[in-house]
Amino acid sequence: MRLEQRLADGDEAALAECYTALGPLVRRHAGRLVPDHAVDDVVQLVFLEVWRSRGRFDPSRGLEPWVLTIARKRAIDQLRAEARHSRRSVPLEDTAGVPDRTSAVDAACDIREALAGLPAPQRQAIVLAHFGQLTQKEIADRLCIPLGTVKARTTRGLRRMRDLL
Structure with missing residues (x-):
């Protein structure tokens, strides 16, 4: 049985094989989209979602494009989360320039x-x-x-x- 079909059927060993086969590709893809410090988080989220949404996966459409689509979406989510966080926080060295809110x-x-x-x-x-x-x-x-x-x-x-x- 092919890897795609085994993954769709819920075979945990297929997830490990999928990670071994596509992990480096996902890492390179995410590395082009997010900062270096966030790549590991994105890769982890991608394969978590691959496992959780395996029921929606159509094995006839190809595993690699599906996984890379998920990687792109998680990378965008990561960038948005970092942007929200950076708007909320002020680095300690910049606190002298913070206007008085009184x-x-x-x-x-x-x-x-x-x-x-x-x-x-x-x-x-x-x-x-x-x-x-x-x-x-x-x-x-x-x-x-x-x-x-x-x-x-x-x-x-x-x-x-x-x-x-």
Whole structure:
């Protein structure tokens, strides 16, 4: 029986043979896409997924292209994860250049207090527009009120907040 069919049938020895045969190819492929420190992780994820998704594998279509497709997807996932992580973290040597967030926190507290001082309908319209990212039409539909009412509540609320701030 061919390696492809044995893998599709769930033969664990076939997975080991697949790793022996395709591991270096997957490693080279991943090495072109991700940094060196992430290659081993990507290779491990690829063969884990090969095993887990063996039921979806069609042996007649070829093992190598299927495994390399998985490798490409896992490499992209790795790059995205690293990009998310790098946006969240600041290297220790760069902490001197980090702006002071105290004023932003103070401003957020002031805005929260100003919102609390608004009548409920105005506060609701502003919160849905700015924090819920809804358009005035969407707010009108959600609250079952006319569009003009939403516009008036938002305008009056923002004016009152400006005065409060």
